[in-house]
Amino acid sequence: MRLSNFFLPVLKETPSEAEIISHQLMMRSGMISQSSSGIYSWLPLGLKVLKKIENIVRDEQNKAGVNEILMPTIQPADLWKESGRYDDYGKEMLRIQDRQEREMLYGPTNEEQVTDIFRRSIKSYKDLPTLLYHIQWKFRDELRPRFGVMRGREFLMKDAYSFDLDHDECKKSYYKFFISYLKTFRRMGLKAIPMAAETGPIGGDLSHEFVIISETGESDIYFDKRILSEDSKIEDVAYDNDLEQVVQQYNNYYTASDEKFDQTEFDNNVAKDQQTKSKGIEVGHIFSFGTKYSEAMKANVLTSEGKQAYVHMGSYGIGISRLVGAIIESSHDTKGIIWPNVVSPFDIGLINLKSSDEKINNICNDIYSNLLNENVDVLYDDKKDNPGVKFSKMDLIGLPLQMIIGNKTIETNEVEIKYRKSGEVKYIKVENLPNFVQEIKKSSAI
RNA sequence: CGGGGCGUAGCGCAGUCUGGUAGCGCAUCUGGUUUGGGACCAGAGGGUCGCAAGUUCGAAUCUUGCCGCCCCGACCA
Numbered sequence: 001m002r003l004s005n006f007f008l009p010v011l012k013e014t015p016s017e018a019e020i021i022s023h024q025l026m027m028r029s030g031m032i033s034q035s036s037s038g039i040y041s042w043l044p045l046g047l048k049v050l051k052k053i054e055n056i057v058r059d060e061q062n063k064a065g066v067n068e069i070l071m072p073t074i075q076p077a078d079l080w081k082e083s084g085r086y087d088d089y090g091k092e093m094l095r096i097q098d099r100q101e102r103e104m105l106y107g108p109t110n111e112e113q114v115t116d117i118f119r120r121s122i123k124s125y126k127d128l129p130t131l132l133y134h135i136q137w138k139f140r141d142e143l144r145p146r147f148g149v150m151r152g153r154e155f156l157m158k159d160a161y162s163f164d165l166d167h168d169e170c171k172k173s174y175y176k177f178f179i180s181y182l183k184t185f186r187r188m189g190l191k192a193i194p195m196a197a198e199t200g201p202i203g204g205d206l207s208h209e210f211v212i213i214s215e216t217g218e219s220d221i222y223f224d225k226r227i228l229s230e231d232s233k234i235e236d237v238a239y240d241n242d243l244e245q246v247v248q249q250y251n252n253y254y255t256a257s258d259e260k261f262d263q264t265e266f267d268n269n270v271a272k273d274q275q276t277k278s279k280g281i282e283v284g285h286i287f288s289f290g291t292k293y294s295e296a297m298k299a300n301v302l303t304s305e306g307k308q309a310y311v312h313m314g315s316y317g318i319g320i321s322r323l324v325g326a327i328i329e330s331s332h333d334t335k336g337i338i339w340p341n342v343v344s345p346f347d348i349g350l351i352n353l354k355s356s357d358e359k360i361n362n363i364c365n366d367i368y369s370n371l372l373n374e375n376v377d378v379l380y381d382d383k384k385d386n387p388g389v390k391f392s393k394m395d396l397i398g399l400p401l402q403m404i405i406g407n408k409t410i411e412t413n414e415v416e417i418k419y420r421k422s423g424e425v426k427y428i429k430v431e432n433l434p435n436f437v438q439e440i441k442k443s444s445a446i
Numbered sequence: 447c448g449g450g451g452c453g454u455a456g457c458g459c460a461g462u463c464u465g466g467u468a469g470c471g472c473a474u475c476u477g478g479u480u481u482g483g484g485a486c487c488a489g490a491g492g493g494u495c496g497c498a499a500g501u502u503c504g505a506a507u508c509u510u511g512c513c514g515c516c517c518c519g520a521c522c523a
Contacts, residue, residue: 012472012484013458017516037515091447092522109523143447143521157523209523285523319523354481388483395483406482416482 001346002368003381007044009033010393020216022328023148025337029397031324038145038153045397046324048345050156053323054135056187056342057158064180064239066131066160071113073137077103079112083296092140106139111293111315114161118311119299125165128301128311129173133160135320147218150281150325160316162288165303170288170312174206175243177286177316178250181210182234184318185283188327189340192283193223195255206314209257210284214330217279220258222266225274227253281326288314337398338421341444346379349399353387353406364405367415367433374437395420401440 009030031046080086094106162173185192254269291310404416414427
């Protein structure tokens with residue numbers, strides 16, 4: 001993409017309504033545009049990142065054997081009356097009426113909807129487990145939206161639902177998602193800590209929040225430092241292994257959020273030098289809730305003994321739009337965003353420092369089309385701005401690697417390579433560039 | 447929902463106390479000179495001062511009502 005064709009409304013100054021760094025940087029880099037409180041439009045740069053994150057989440061769900069579906073944003077109130085949540089949910093739920101004055105709602109979550117889908121077609125234990133997920137926009141009319149996309153009212157979420165014959169089977173599904181979440185966040189370059197969470201009426205150990213450590217996180221978290229090195233091999237864990245064992249390795253470490261924290265418990269379970277306190281952002285939440293919805297909504301199957309049994313369910317969320325903000329919170333510097341390679345909106349930023357110079361233009365055009373031929377997603381700054389403008393803009397939007405061509409480099413027939421994260425600079429002869437591109441593609445450096 | 451703050455040009459702000467017909471920086475447009483870290487010179491465009499009613503000869507400024515946005519708190523992926 002040529003920058004001259006790219007809709008990228010960057011701001012030199014920080015809009016006054018943006019308080020936290022990710023919100024500021026998303027506004028300044030032209031990723032989003034606020035529509036109303038907690039509701040945003042996604043502009044090209046932001047949308048590219050959102051899609052990349054979405055696709056990683058999707059890929060990992062598929063690999064875990066979960067089926068993608070797509071449920072509606074607008075749901076009938078009747079389903080929610082069946083589960084009893086129509087009255088329980090409160091003002092967070094946006095209630096609307098259609099032209100026939102039927103009561104509808106903009107879905108804040110999808111347990112009812114998915115349970116309805118399940119009960120219509122699954123009647124036998126032989127069809128279990130059933131694992132479904134979708135990636136859809138949700139709306140929760142928060143009392144106070146804030147932090148940009150980190151706590152918006154409208155947000156994109158992956159939510160998955162499991163249906164199993166009994167509690168033991170349900171646990172297996174739960175573990176599957178547990179592992180898939182570790183893999184998912186790992187792939188995005190994030191260190192996510194699974195923290196035991198409130199389990200509600202079911203009890204047991206079947207609820208975890210996945211929290212990213214971030215200086216600017218919302219809540220205080222306490223944990224055993226050793227859990228950070230636990231997921232070093234998580235990519236290699238196959239789903240047909242005994243997952244309980246793997247999950248148990250994580251559960252062995254003490255973790256607690258602010259509300260649950262207890263200093264005595266901390267001291268008893270964790271050696272002083274391993275005790276860590278940090279700030280965290282919740283990016284995922286998994287829990288199982290037994291037969292709560294299946295009983296209310298009559299979702300049952302026949303067992304091998306020919307008896308009716310209510311299915312045991314679990315639900316598993318990942319905040320996709322929130323992750324965009326969360327990643328920026330954990331990866332930026334004073335100049336702007338530093339995207340992890342896998343979610344970066346472009347692989348490479350190509351900077352033409354003097355677009356009034358025909359010779360430099362020709363070199364840049366060649367490099368640009370060669371990169372495109374190699375399937376490298378490149379943003380080519382072909383505009384007539386001053387060098388300073390180009391440098392700061394490219395630093396702001398945070399592409400992992402910059403290729404810079406100007407008078408200085410063509411004298412020696414070189415291209416300047418600059419890594420956004422480390423600031424490391426090196427020079428490559430123009431004729432060696434194809435080799436260099438092959439190398440970085442192979443090494444996943446972009 | 448309780449407490450606080452703010453709405454003046456695309457963005458950041460001054461002007462409001464003390465009423466007299468709107469200004470600064472950046473951005474934008476035109477011409478020219480520039481081109482390795484947010485350039486320079488000359489010129490130009492852009493605002494019913496959030497909306498409505500009221501007070502007044504006269505309202506961005508005073509009064510009342512409404513709307514929107516942000517921050518702190520309680521609550522959530």
